[in-house]
Amino acid sequence: MIQVVITNNTNRNTVIVPASNTIRQTLESAGVDxxxxxxxxxxxxxxxxxxxxxxxxFGVTEKTFLSAITKAD
Numbered sequence: 001m002i003q004v005v006i007t008n009n010t011n012r013n014t015v016i017v018p019a020s021n022t023i024r025q026t027l028e029s030a031g032v033d034x035x036x037x038x039x040x041x042x043x044x045x046x047x048x049x050x051x052x053x054x055x056x057x058f059g060v061t062e063k064t065f066l067s068a069i070t071k072a073d
């Protein structure tokens with residue numbers, strides 16, 4: 001199981017998910033809109049093809065941070 005801390009401009013959630021979960025599954029189950037800004041995992045930007053990769057594929061074994069940052073004027 002992986003501890004995932006999900007943050008955006010206004011909220012912060014911590015969820016526990018299997019390492020076999022994809023980033024997309026995790027964000028959708030947490031109710032996070034990942035289409036309106038920059039997504040980062042542990043500070044590194046995620047590309048469009050990264051959302052269907054599992055945490056195992058990224059080498060995450062215990063804990064990670066997903067940030068959904070929407071730039072507003």
